[in-house]
Structure formats: C-alpha cells, structure tokens
Amino acid sequence: MRILNVSAQKPDGTGSGTFLAQTVASQVELGYETAVICGIDDGDQTSALPGQTAVFPVRFMTPELPFHVCGMSDEMPYSATRYRDLTPAMETRFEAAFLAALERALADFAPDVVLCHHLYLLSSIVREQIKGIPVAVICHSTDLRQMATHDLERPRIISAMRCADAVFCLHRAQAEEVVRVYGIDPLRVHVTGTGYNSCVFNQEGPRVPRQAGRICFVGKVSFKKGVESLLSAMDLISPAAIGGRSLELVLVGGHDPASQDYRRIAAKVGAATAWPVRMAGRVPTEELVRIYRSSDVFVLPSFYEGLPLVGIEALACGDKVVMTALPGVREGMGDVLPGNPIQWVEPPAMLDVDTPDPGSLPAFERRLADAIVHSLVTPQPSFDVTHASWDKVVSRMLMCLREADIA
Structure with missing residues (x-):
C-alpha cells in the first residue's frame, strides 16, 4: 500500500507535527511506501521525516507564499500565520500552492490512500480534489478549536469533511464533538488514539540520575x-x-x-x-x-x-x-x-x-x-506504557479502512 500523508503544518515542533512524523515512521516500519505533503517556511528542513519518504514540501516565506506557515493554534511554537488572519488573496495563494504539490504527489507517487491531518481547510481542498482514492482525516482538536472561534470557510470545510471516507479521533469525547460540529456519519468516525516512540522515550540507555524536586x-x-x-x-x-x-x-x-x-x-x-x-x-x-x-x-x-x-x-x-x-x-x-x-x-x-x-x-x-x-512526596511509579505504540495507532487506522472496505 502507498500512503500519502498531508498536513499544512511543519512535520515537527508541535504535537500534531510529531504525530505526523511518527505515524509516517511507523508506516515505513510496517512495510508501506510513504509520501508527505507538508507546509514549511523557506529554509526549513524535513529531517524529522524518514529518509525513505518522498516529501512534497510547500514552502512559505517565498514570492509565491510571502507569509509564514499557517498554524492550527493561534499561538505556535514558531512564527506562524493565524488562519483567522488570512485575506482572500492569501487564501488563494495557499490553495494554489497545495494543489500544485498535490498534483505532483498524485502523478509521481500514485497513492492508494490519503491521510490528512486536521479537519480543516487543507483537508477540505484535498477531499474536493481527489476522486477515486480513499481520503481519511485525523482530528487533533485544534481544528475543532478553529471551527469554534471564527468562520473561515466554515460551510466549505463542513461540506468536504462530510465526504471524508473516514475520520480518526484521539478519544471518544472528541469523536462525539466531531459528529456534532461537522455532521459526519458516526459510522465513519473512529477512535484510534495516540502513541509514543518507545525506542526513544524509555528508562534504558545511559543512566541519568533522577533529581528529587x-x-x-x-x-x-x-x-x-x-x-x-x-x-x-x-x-x-x-x-x-x-x-x-x-x-x-x-x-x-x-x-x-x-x-x-x-x-x-x-x-x-x-x-x-x-x-x-x-x-x-x-x-x-x-x-x-x-x-x-x-x-x-x-x-x-x-x-x-x-x-x-x-x-x-x-x-x-x-x-x-x-x-x-x-x-x-x-x-x-x-x-x-x-x-x-x-x-x-x-x-x-x-x-x-x-x-x-x-x-x-x-x-x-x-x-x-x-x-x-x-x-x-509519592514514590516513583512503575508503569508499563510500551503497548501504546505508534505502530498500533497506524494499524488501528488501516484496520478501520479495511473493515469499511475502503483500503
């Protein structure tokens, strides 16, 4: 299977950026071919993504896109443009740049399934454009916050997201809110959770003294x-x-x-x-x-x-x-x-x-x-988290698609 992952944001620096990079790494580990469309500022690197992954970057702070990457939070951990501040001209440039990247990815990579991050503007553009290929969308909650705080392209986003083949949510309360806000068929909304990199975040390797306090x-x-x-x-x-x-x-x-x-x-x-x-x-x-x-x-x-x-x-x-x-x-x-x-x-x-x-x-x-x-004043806990892996998150997503006869 060839999986195209799409995000308007950088593949690092935020929770959803890390989610993107880590799920792509797990897709590679599980034997899938991968590609990524992502937004970056000119001069940024995409080294957070696996070397085997084909990357189709959309570069901001360029003559074509003379503003910073759009951030799903109104305050990002790097310079970013708020969606609420997009002018019609900026939005037109945003859409044209990502459509060009999508066209290249479809031609060069030929995906079997597309996984978009955030039920928001870019995912809507992708859903409108792609025909004959399953499009699933991952909710990260910041998309819900954008929908709750301003009206940028609200009818367009809702209409497109109702046509998503599947929506993946972090937890049950989020899934219920997705159904309420977008009016998506509950049968196409699935809870797949989140994960972590057990090879990196653990208590193994060189011992680091824990400092009380x-x-x-x-x-x-x-x-x-x-x-x-x-x-x-x-x-x-x-x-x-x-x-x-x-x-x-x-x-x-x-x-x-x-x-x-x-x-x-x-x-x-x-x-x-x-x-x-x-x-x-x-x-x-x-x-x-x-x-x-x-x-x-x-x-x-x-x-x-x-x-x-x-x-x-x-x-x-x-x-x-x-x-x-x-x-x-x-x-x-x-x-x-x-x-x-x-x-x-x-x-x-x-x-x-x-x-x-x-x-x-x-x-x-x-x-x-x-x-x-x-x-x-409580003793240090001993708790095993190794079953919460990114591989299992990706496997749950793909299982949902297979069970729905989508992928």
Whole structure:
C-alpha cells in the first residue's frame, strides 16, 4: 500500500507535527511506501521525516507564499500565520500552492490512500480534489478549536469533511464533538488514539540520575498551556510542605516570537520567583529525553488539549505525571493506558473553548500546587506504557479502512 500523508503544518515542533512524523515512521516500519505533503517556511528542513519518504514540501516565506506557515493554534511554537488572519488573496495563494504539490504527489507517487491531518481547510481542498482514492482525516482538536472561534470557510470545510471516507479521533469525547460540529456519519468516525516512540522515550540507555524536586513542563510556552498558572502554583509551595527539600522548574518548548503572554512569562521568570525556573526553549530529542529522565514530576496544566503525547513520553521515562483533567482527555488517556498513575487536576471554569475565567484561576493554581506537592512526596511509579505504540495507532487506522472496505 502507498500512503500519502498531508498536513499544512511543519512535520515537527508541535504535537500534531510529531504525530505526523511518527505515524509516517511507523508506516515505513510496517512495510508501506510513504509520501508527505507538508507546509514549511523557506529554509526549513524535513529531517524529522524518514529518509525513505518522498516529501512534497510547500514552502512559505517565498514570492509565491510571502507569509509564514499557517498554524492550527493561534499561538505556535514558531512564527506562524493565524488562519483567522488570512485575506482572500492569501487564501488563494495557499490553495494554489497545495494543489500544485498535490498534483505532483498524485502523478509521481500514485497513492492508494490519503491521510490528512486536521479537519480543516487543507483537508477540505484535498477531499474536493481527489476522486477515486480513499481520503481519511485525523482530528487533533485544534481544528475543532478553529471551527469554534471564527468562520473561515466554515460551510466549505463542513461540506468536504462530510465526504471524508473516514475520520480518526484521539478519544471518544472528541469523536462525539466531531459528529456534532461537522455532521459526519458516526459510522465513519473512529477512535484510534495516540502513541509514543518507545525506542526513544524509555528508562534504558545511559543512566541519568533522577533529581528529587525537579519539575518539568514540555510544550508550547504560553498562557493557554497553563504556564503562567504553573509559575503561580510553584510560588504557593512552601518548603515545609515538601519536607524542606528544594525545587526547580524546567520549561521545555518553543514559543511564538510575537506572543505577548510569552513576554509576560519571561518577565515573571526574570523577576523574583519562589523557586528557580529554567527556560530551556526547544531542545533536541536527546536532551528532551535527558530532562524527562532526570525529572521527578512532569506537569501539563493546559486549558485545552487533544490527547497530549508528552504525558505518555513522561510516563515512559519514569516521571510522576500531573495533568489538567480536560474534557475527554482523562478518559482518552485511560483508554490508551488503562490504570495509568496520572494525577488529575480539576480545570478552572472556562469562558470559551480554551480561555479560562480569570476569577477561577487562583483556585485552580491552588489545586495544581497541591497536586504537585502530593506527587513530590509519592514514590516513583512503575508503569508499563510500551503497548501504546505508534505502530498500533497506524494499524488501528488501516484496520478501520479495511473493515469499511475502503483500503
């Protein structure tokens, strides 16, 4: 089978970018021929993808596309264009560039099936254009957030997504929302989950001493990922509550260079904080593994998520894990990792899909601080996550297509 994977975003730097790169690697491992259409800024590399994969890049920041890659989140960990800011002329250029890449891929690669990422604009363009080849679409939740926050091409997107041969979701609550928002036949919506790279994220290899009291965050350094609330929660933790030991917080991840809330976070870190905070930025995979392995507790206090694979990576590396109990996420992690030891924190009241009520943040930060303290004084868990592999995610997708007599 020849599988063409399509994403408007870069194949790295975000959860959905990693999902793309890792599922393509698993497709190769399982013996399939692979190709990828993806958006990149001019000068970017596609080295996150397997060397055997044919890549048809659409290059932004060029005369043809004189703006940055479009981001499914309004704040990306790299310079990006918000979909809500696309003008008709920009959208026309976007569509023409991806149609040209699609035409090349169809001619040169001749796929048997197409897997698109995000139920959004590019997937709609692909579904409209392709005839006679199955087109499946993977939901990452950020597409649902875009549909909830502005009206760019809404009727077109809904119409095209209703014609998708299959839709793959991260968890059951997300699948229910996909059916509600797009009106897609529930029989074509499947829960296939997420995975992690067990060859990379594990406790094997060179031993890294685990540092008691080291807390790490991995993700986009932004308000909506809960980083400001994490800093406030850290300030609420007293030495007496943790037996007089010392703490350190390591923030790993990129940020939008134009983000005002990132500047607030950096200013707070630069001012007086109760405990040391290190902003590591984006790091190579080897360094990320070292940070996971050396940390005591991993914390992801997001206000909106799909099914965050960083939580699985942290568990695989032996961390205690604290996460916000967002709708569908707790249940989804339970489906992927039954009996997992994740400590869940009730989220704040929300004003909309990803914006917390400011008045509810102090109570949330208190709950977050208490959960961190509880994790710090709890013994390190022993939990096997090796059954949550990318190979199994890909196999579930292809099994759904075969059972529907699509592939």
